[in-house]
Amino acid sequence: MTTQTTILEKVKIGFRPLQPGEPDWIYRIRREAWDRYLEQPLPERVQNIWRYTAPESFLAKNIDALMNLYPVVPDGSNGKPYPVTPExxxxxxxxxNRMTVTKMTPEISAKGVVFKDIYSALRENEGFAGRFLGKLVGASFGKFEALNLALWNTGFFLYIPDNTVIEKPILMNRHPGGQFTMGRLLVVVGRNSEATIIDDYAGECRLEDPAANSVVEIFVGDSSRVRYVNLQRLSSRCSSYITQRAQVEQNGSLYSIFGAMGSALSKVNAGTILNGKGADSRMYGVLFGDNGQHFDYHTMHHHKASESYSNIDFKVILKDKANSAYTGLIRIEKETANCEAYQENRNLLLNKGTRAESIPELEILADQVRCTHGATMGPIDPEMLFYLESRGVARVEAVKMIVGGFVEPTISQIPSDLQPVLRNLVLDKLGSEL
Amino acid sequence: MNEKKVIFAFKDIHIEVEGKEVVKGVSLEMREGEKHALMGPNGSGKSSLANALAGHPNYTITRGEAFINGKSLLEMDATERARAGLFLAFQYPLAIPGVTVANFLRSALKSKYNGDENILREFRKELNEKFQALDIDKVFATRYLNDGFSGGEKKRIEILQMAMLKPQVCLLDETDSGLDIDALRIVSKGINEFAPKDGAVLLVTHYQRMLNYVKPDKVHVMMAGQIVRSGGPELALQLEEQGYDWIEKEVMKAVEV
Known part of the structure; x- marks a missing residue:
């Protein structure tokens, strides 16, 4: 792997030529990002965010092939076999094959919602969509984020206008398949609107390349309420790399919910910038690893405005030889007042041989702040098992009850319509493994 | 008088905890409808006996035998013992965060009766009745089991579990400790009302005070891992008045002889 890196850095691989029909401005962004990818060294393993996972795992290996994986724009038949189910x-x-299909109910398209494959959206709305592309996760964010901006080959664009309430969730199925999928999701929500996004990564992948390098950018306008659910249940052979950033404006709120079950190697960097006064961000995570799965989750809450509120509740269950590193950064800027930030990470280790790390990182520059953080880790208490067994509950059921109970206080805090999704993910994983 | 069926019996039970023998050969026989009190000072082995009989993994029964309804108990694991009709009310009930009292009881009942859903038909109604009888606020049904409950609340919930699970043999391990007078009265009333009429109850306690409410048929005194004396309810009163010292002296004398 090191040899490959060296080759990349010595022989600067030139970017591909402009494609027919490709807008100049998109091409320029890609080419510059490619240069940034080549320029940036591999992340050093000294900072917490890279201490637990080898960055080599996410390098592009088959560059020539990757260069030629463009987004495939759907033709007019636009997804006949993919109806919008009533929920x-x-x-x-x-x-x-990098084709993106999107379907909306007539009700929401009448409200002016735009939901498209990201390539079409950018080409058709340079003035609008182009203003947001790469603004939260751009080429200087990091090496692999630069790679994504250079070579993204699939993804969605979602725009919700002002004063628009979308009651039912918008489901995005992400199925990386035979090729290295580099997806981008760009969500722009206007003022005083409401939407729920379920971003669901599932499926198989090839072994040679990472399965997915995905970037998610979410803009939440004043007083809007957005819920973003990130489900990662890729096959246990995959490796995945997801960077998500959201920016919440005045009195806006974002619930970010992470269900992490899949992949052999899963690195996620999720963050919210509280950009307007009274902004509110809550992150809930349920992570369940087994076999040799490796999870590396980083969360970030960046308070840039006064009276903003953030809360993280991140639960980790590990079994067999699975391991997890959770790092959580809270940064509160000096010129803010009365911010509140909370962070809690609990780890349940179902057997010896599992390993969990939990690292809080606090950068609190303001004086008027309320901030707490806490972490726990440990096995199932054998006394708890005996207590349940003494009531006639079988061992397997008792473990299920305790594990279910471990995540329940987290799950019960997320909106009720989304609770079954996470509950079922945990139960499925438990059911298949005990 | 002793025509009634033996429901629960154990013979020559020896128990080790971390390699140390804490119970040194105790035997007892309980017949249908009987309540026995097992008394004794701290560290006499009463709780070890109750926990070991219920199948606690830290207590090893190294010798002896035990029967519930004629079935041999010691080959069974803790779950099987419970399913055979044994119930242990814990001295220190554990909290199970994330599992509500109602859901726990529903699962436990279903599990105990091997997934038979019929058992749950009257569940809600029955649960409400028993909450009322034990003077437990209904909100506890949706609270996580023992999570943040006071000592007295936990003890009530233990008796509630007994009432719902309907075991045949109840080992009540210091159910009276940590209860104020009102709570003691309510819990005792619950034991009298819900303990199985055709089963057996073993009250493990330091004090006579609960025995004013729950009348035992027999009283046994345990010291240093052995039952050193058995008698009627009057034995408990005598202990209350005179403490355990006199028995200890008598036992010592007997050993010398």
Missing amino acids: YAAIGYNLD
Whole structure:
């Protein structure tokens, strides 16, 4: 792997030529990002965010092939086989061949919602969509984020206008398949609107390349309420790398919910910038690893405005030889007042041989702040098991009850319509493993 | 008088904890409908006996035998013992965060009766009745089991579990400790009302005070891992008045002889 890196850095691989129909401005952003990818060294393993996972795992290996994986723009037939089922307001599919299909109910398209594959959206709305692309996760964010901006080959764009309430969730199916999928999701929500996004990564992948390098950018306008659910249940052979950033404006709120079950190697960097006064961000995570799965989750809450509120509740269950590193950064800027920031990470280790790390990082520059953080880790208490068994509950059921109970206080805090999704993910994983 | 069926019996039970023998050969026989009190000072082995009989993994029964309804108990694991009709009310009930009292009881009942859903038909109604009888606020049904409950609340919930699970043999391990007078009265009333009429109850306690409410048929005194004396309810009163010292002296004398 090191040899490959060296080759990349010595022989600067030139970016591909402009493609027919490709707008100049998009091409320029890609080419510059490519240069940034080449320029940036591999992240050093000294900072917490890279201490627990080898960055080599996420390098692009088959560069020539990757250069030639463009987004495939859907033709007019636009996804006949993909109806919007009644529980959703819209459904999108990123398919294995990089084709993106999106479907909305007539009700929400009448409200002016735009939901499209990201390439079409950018080409058609340079003035609008182009203003947001890469603004939260750009080429200088990091090496692999630069790689994504250079070579993204699939993804969605979602725009919710002002004063628009979308009651049912918008489901995005992300299915990285035979090729290295580099997806981008760009969400722009206007003022005083409401939406729920379920960003669901599932499927198989090849072994040679990382399965997915995904970037998510979410803009939440004044007084809007957005819920973003990130489900990662890729096959246990995959490796995945997801960077998500959101920016919440005045009195806006964002619930970010992470269900992490899949991949052999999963690195996620999720963060919210509280950019307006009274902004509110809550992150809930339920992570369940087994076999040799490795999870590296980083969360960030950046308070840039006064009276902003953030809360993180991150639960980790590990089994077999699975391991998890959780690092959580809270940064509160000096010129803010009365911010509140909370962080809690609990780890349940179902057997010896599992390993969990929990690292809080606090950068609190303001004086008037309320901030707490806490972490716990440990096995199931054998006394708890005996207590349940003494009531006639079988061992397997008792473990299920305790594990279910471990995540329940977290799950019960997320909106009730989304609770079954996470509960089922945990139960499925438990059921198949005990 | 002793025509009634033996419901629960154990013979020559020896128990080790971390390699140390804490119970040194105790035997007892309980017949249908009987309540026995097992008394004794701290560290006499009463709680070890109750926990070991219920199948606690830290207590090893190294010798002896035990039967519930004629079935041999010691080959069974803790779950099987419970399913055979044994119930242990814990001295220090554990909290199970994330599992509500109602859901726990529903699962435990279903599990105890091997997934038979019929058992749950009257569940809600029955649960409400028993909450009322034990003077427990209804909100406890949706609270996480023992999570943040006071000592007295936990003890009530233990008796509630007994009432719902309907065991045949109840080992009540210091259910009276940590209760104020009102709570003691309510819990005792619950034991009298819900303990199985055709089963057996073993009250493990330091004090006579609960025995004013729950009348035992027999009283046994345990010291240093052995039952050193058995008698009727009057034995408990005598202990209350005179403490355990006199028995200890008598036992010592007997050993010398």
